[in-house]
Amino acid sequence: VLPFELFQSLRVQSVLTDTGNSLSFVQEDKNDDADFGVILAKPLSAGEKLTIATTYAGKDAVSNEGGGNYFPIARSSWYPNNPTASLGEYTTYEMTFRIPKGMKMAATGALLSDSTEGGQDVSVWKSEAPQTVAGFNFGKFKVEESKLTKPEYLIQSFANEEPPNWVKGIQNAVSGDMPAEGMQRSLRVQPGVALGNMNTTGLNKKALAEAQLAVEVYSDYFGPSSYKRLAVTQQTACNFGQSWPELVWIPLCYFFDTTVRHQLGMEWGDRGYWKVVTPHEVAHQWWGHSVGFSSYRDQWMSEGFADMSASLYLQNIYSKEPHRFIQFWNDERDMLLERNKEGFRAIDAGPLTMGYRLSNTRSGYDITRRLIYPKGAYVLHMIRMMMIDRKMGDQRFKAMMQDFVKTYANQPATTEDFKAMAEKYMSPEMDIDGNHRLDWFFNEYVYGTALPNYKLDYSFADAPDGLQFKLKVSQSGVDQNFKMLVPVYLEMNDGRLLSIGRARLLGNTAVEQTVSLKGWKEKPKRAVVNYYDDVLAGGN
Numbered sequence: 001v002l003p004f005e006l007f008q009s010l011r012v013q014s015v016l017t018d019t020g021n022s023l024s025f026v027q028e029d030k031n032d033d034a035d036f037g038v039i040l041a042k043p044l045s046a047g048e049k050l051t052i053a054t055t056y057a058g059k060d061a062v063s064n065e066g067g068g069n070y071f072p073i074a075r076s077s078w079y080p081n082n083p084t085a086s087l088g089e090y091t092t093y094e095m096t097f098r099i100p101k102g103m104k105m106a107a108t109g110a111l112l113s114d115s116t117e118g119g120q121d122v123s124v125w126k127s128e129a130p131q132t133v134a135g136f137n138f139g140k141f142k143v144e145e146s147k148l149t150k151p152e153y154l155i156q157s158f159a160n161e162e163p164p165n166w167v168k169g170i171q172n173a174v175s176g177d178m179p180a181e182g183m184q185r186s187l188r189v190q191p192g193v194a195l196g197n198m199n200t201t202g203l204n205k206k207a208l209a210e211a212q213l214a215v216e217v218y219s220d221y222f223g224p225s226s227y228k229r230l231a232v233t234q235q236t237a238c239n240f241g242q243s244w245p246e247l248v249w250i251p252l253c254y255f256f257d258t259t260v261r262h263q264l265g266m267e268w269g270d271r272g273y274w275k276v277v278t279p280h281e282v283a284h285q286w287w288g289h290s291v292g293f294s295s296y297r298d299q300w301m302s303e304g305f306a307d308m309s310a311s312l313y314l315q316n317i318y319s320k321e322p323h324r325f326i327q328f329w330n331d332e333r334d335m336l337l338e339r340n341k342e343g344f345r346a347i348d349a350g351p352l353t354m355g356y357r358l359s360n361t362r363s364g365y366d367i368t369r370r371l372i373y374p375k376g377a378y379v380l381h382m383i384r385m386m387m388i389d390r391k392m393g394d395q396r397f398k399a400m401m402q403d404f405v406k407t408y409a410n411q412p413a414t415t416e417d418f419k420a421m422a423e424k425y426m427s428p429e430m431d432i433d434g435n436h437r438l439d440w441f442f443n444e445y446v447y448g449t450a451l452p453n454y455k456l457d458y459s460f461a462d463a464p465d466g467l468q469f470k471l472k473v474s475q476s477g478v479d480q481n482f483k484m485l486v487p488v489y490l491e492m493n494d495g496r497l498l499s500i501g502r503a504r505l506l507g508n509t510a511v512e513q514t515v516s517l518k519g520w521k522e523k524p525k526r527a528v529v530n531y532y533d534d535v536l537a538g539g540n
Helices: 165-175 201-222 258-263 273-283 296-317 323-337 352-358 369-387 395-407 415-425 439-445
Strands: 002-004 010-017 024-026 036-039 052-058 062-066 069-072 094-100 104-107 110-117 120-126 136-139 141-149 152-160 229-235 242-244 247-251 291-293 411-413 453-463 466-476 483-491 497-506 510-518 526-529
Touching: 010 024, 062 165, 069 136, 094 104, 094 136, 104 120, 104 141, 104 152, 104 229, 136 152, 136 229, 136 247, 141 201, 152 201, 201 229, 201 273, 201 296, 201 395, 229 273, 242 273, 247 273, 273 296, 291 296, 296 323, 296 352, 296 369, 296 411, 296 415, 323 369, 352 369, 369 395, 369 439, 395 415, 439 483, 453 526, 466 483, 466 497, 466 526, 497 510
Parallel strands: 152 229, 229 247, 291 411
Antiparallel strands: 002 036, 010 052, 024 036, 062 069, 094 120, 104 136, 110 120, 141 152, 242 247, 453 466, 466 510, 483 497, 483 526
């Protein structure tokens, strides 16, 4: 028996082999046990292949939200597929869609043809490269597009010309015409407010620009993805975004102006969610799709790497506003260290490799989201910061990431695969154990739950040839085997930040050193450790 994932309201009519033979299948009532399974006529031998054709139909897999807005509910289950594959199995797809005339379709793969037949728009799409999943979004879209030459990339942004029914309900409620029926539960309207602009096409160009800039930044750091096009599309849900190969769903509320989001009480977006939701989802074209993850134990790389990629976007695009980058990492750390309503901190719940198994009634169902996104991002961020060189900058880190993408293109990677790649490019300073391995780091932050604390004591004194800088860096809250390289910076009075070096610490100890700053006449404003959240630590 071959189990398949298929949305419960999609009912199977027949299953045929490529020779036309009918196969038995199991699918109980959609309100009972609707799992779909195909019963083979005989067991398959090792290496034997079998092609089957499933005919099925049904409603409710896509929801009509009004105003030409459609919401694909069954994103990963609108066609029969392997329910245990996660995003680790790759294949090619060819799809034909028939939608109401006047609507526009965006889907995974390349558009082969688009025509009108009767009252329907018919489009054919085919994979350009092996994909983990296939999906679509359609609606009464207005489309903006841009073409990149380096890398060669077509980027499109789709926003609906009309609002869905729940938005119209809010507008009517504010104007006093009728109650806000159908309003999403995560939103609320304060009485007596004047809503700002809820038209979404006005920010369509902003979404396009962010996607274009993200593709440029990520191509520079990670090398080319497996794809040549990307459609960023508006969806009616406000509380999440999602990325499929060449197709991104962006929350409707991203397209609202900031006044509207504030008036709708979206406090959960205060930590910069709206500023990085597009760069985060675009990053999944590399992490999760170009490079898949082998199992739930490796999923932290997909979500964590996408989060870290968003920080690279902020640092590169807003280079004149460095506080954005620093605030991003402060928010990531806060998410790990805050206690949820069940009283648990995500950092304590378990290692990254436990994945979504950490979420349960005892620890809270939000615990994994609060762990694998920010901590996975921190792991990659810490490796980057250890690799940065005063002369070479990010060259070593970029070489590692580009090699990783090229080596595991269109196939799943494991945590150990990434560890081996990091060891291939690690700097001599990172080789703390002298064995050219990063066991010490991965045991602490990937397979462990350690969280160190750091304290810096320092003083500046005049010296005959400049200044004398005395410092003492203390590490606490860890076991006796915990090792870390802790960066020390000097902040100058004009705002410049100078790297002095990294203190190597073992266990709950301190390192003291006197540094001669020859030729220095100006005393720095202050000395600081971990300025860029280089190390995930508490009490920063």
